[in-house]
Amino acid sequence: MGDSISSLPDEILGKILSLVPTKVAASTSVLSKRWRNLLSLVDRLSFDESMVVYPNEEEAKNGSQRFSDFVDKTLALLHNSPAIKTFSLCRVVNTKSYDDESARVSRWISTAMEHGLLELHLYAPTTGSNVVIESRLLRSNTLVKLTITGHYDFHETHHVFLPSLRSLYLMVFALDLYRFEQILHACPVLEELTIRRGDFPYMPAISFGTLVEHASIKRLVIVTDHPDHADYYLSSDYFDTALDTVRFQAPSLVYLDYSSFVSKEYDVDDLDSLVEARLSLKLWMSTSCYDFDDVYYYDYHGYLYDDDEPSPPIFGDVTCLVAAIRNITTLHLSPDSLEVFHFCCTSMPMFNNLLTLSIESNKQKGWQVMPLLLECCPNLQTIVIKGLVHKVTNRCGDACACNPQNPSQKKRKKIKENQKVCCLRTCGVKVLEISDYGGRFQELQQMRYFLGNLERLETVKVLVDPDKNSEFVRANVMALPRLSSKCTIQFI
Template identity: 65%
Template sequence: MPNDALIVSILNLMGDSISSLPDEILGKLLSLVPTKVAASTSVLSKRWRNLLSLVDSLSFDESMVVYPNEEEATKGSQRFCDFVDKTLALLHNSPAIKTFSLCRVAKTMSYNDESARLNRHTQWGLFRYGATFGGGGGGTVVEHASIKRLVIATHVPHHIDYYLLLEYFENACQTVRFQAPSLVYLDYSSFVFRKYDVGDLDSLVEARLSLKLWRSTSHYDYDDDYYYDYNGSLCDDDDPSPPIFGDVTCLVAAIRNITTLHLSPDSLEVFHFCCKSMPIFNNLLNLSIESNNQNGWQVMPLLLKSCPNLQTLVFKGLVHKVTNRCGDACACNPQNPSLKNSKKMKKKKKICCLQTCPVKVLEISDYGGCFQEVEQMRHFLGNLKCLETVKVGVDPDNKGKNAEFLLANLMNLPKLSSKCTIQLL
């Protein structure tokens, strides 16, 4: 029995205990289940037949669609879009809608432009907006003065070849457009687009960015000779492969007034390779960064220098990929014989970006105590002069070392700030 029919049967079995409740309460109950289930309930149950218009939350998830065969599931089906269209047409005048979530996971590249439909429905004045696109290249358009919370996730299958993606982007819409002056919270997960057209986001308080490049940048790890072409794409004279795609300069500039920023490991590299100029984040108080050994910290010095009032710095993991552009935010000392100006670089002594960083609270999670992590902690403690509190959470998968041992190692590291205290989470 399908899940929606099962839920309807349960509701019917409960009889008057629920059916006797006011319509407004029943509408709230329908809002708690996926919209497909809510719609089926309204169709299959007499008592619930006219209550769909009372739901305040719409959640469309393609995984709820049952495809007739594997071939249709692989190619994608119009059934999901038809269901979304019919439901939204039925509820287009509903004043109750506050939450709208659309999840579509397509298995093939498609030029379907879903942005027009989403743009139309944002005119309801939604407070939260969510979308997951399978193709990733159709662009996203969000325009409305009253949207408060915006959540967008764009997924592209990892098995698709970059050259196919590049050709795809040449034929698809390449611009993401945000016009939401009342936006307070932005959660944006996507591969980078060629262009971002972002309006006034002065009301934005918190942003969570998970941006991803379309191709690996490993061949740039020890290369000082790359540049931006006339399209704003990163190039290398000796590199026959396509340039790095995307430009997030406008997007980054638009969020400059936020107080809290969360960045994924890939976002750090996107900021480095696809942001032509870094704005000053005068209001930024909390910066949270995820890190792994697949992505570098090239942008970290510039980012920290651009946050003159930063109070709390949070890292989920300290291990990162070492490149010749790590800078002085980390303790890395990359050795590469191909560096032409390594001797000159050693002679130049600059003030470490950490010494001008006003951070008072440093929080580390997933700490494992490996050599690179210990050296990074030594670098932080020895250069952050305003540091007052260090909170360290031990990696739960690290069973070879106990927390007390790791804490003892950290306590023995020299500290520039006399006010600094270290505690385990």
């Protein structure tokens, strides 16, 4: 069989070589004279040292030098290349010579930038001293996408200027709020911004994720929580400073994905352009002692208990943040966010435009806010729930089938004799989607409660846990009575 690939035009072969790791592309030069000079047509360079396996420490040291030599040689061969669109570097940093490493990486970035680079992706996974990126390197009229992940540092950022950059991804170990602001101001047409803490336990990302002011950002993703070290931050001065106020000013924002421990307060302008929000907000402390706290039960459901000393307030106030997103059409809430909405939101706005509400549930977190939230979504069409099992408290309300038992056995009396109408009865939801359904007793009871109270329900989609006896689970669900005559049940 003839070599049909070699007969393709040079431009096509260059595109093919651009899709494979650069080491593979470079190795094709020894195939024949036809392939010898095709590397110069590659417009995507990808150097990944993490894929190299060294048998011992000495070999790793020598191998690391050989990797550097390979990058140098490849870039030298491409000095006449018309354009390099994408440059990706995953470098396992030798912490014993990080000054040389910074100089070496700077040289590579500079060389790539000279070719009108469109995308730059940098990753340094090794812990230890950081690779310093000089701000002069981040000056480009062509760069549209920048990713910096791992142990990189910016000693100064006042020379950064990226007038064409539209996508910025930062998951770096060392970056303070001041330098972060300078970088943002140097990207006037930025549309996508992602900030992540990553796998660095004491990384100060929570600091530079607390202030985002930009006129053109449309998509914002912030993941700055510290789940493994909450006690450390609670007991330090950091808790009183970095967690004081979070400010978002992004009038063009369309999508928000925000994951963090709750802050003291939020200063957020109205996000009138926002369409979809995904929130994973976490409390700094357990709410177990509040599960049967009467002060909240009185506020939400009209029950009056014997007077006791109220529990201390829970840290954080998301009232301003929740009010700012009131015009969205799609809202995703984590299990922790449900509790944050309950404990840290003093007034719930009307979500008049909300069409889809998606929540995730687990047995450690309650549904206390669900009745109030559903009442504030008059035009809701779809509810998506991952997992129906949740913590049972005496404030679950009428959005679920729970029958809580107050361990303190306090006497209570209703302020009103008439029973309040179930919030599900006034809910106009037509589509209910349930995933991770296992058919346990509490789940079956909750399904019965939904089907028996959502009178406008038309479609129920159930994704059954693959580890369960699906036929038995399906039969139990199909046997449940349905208030809506139009309701059909689909199993996925």
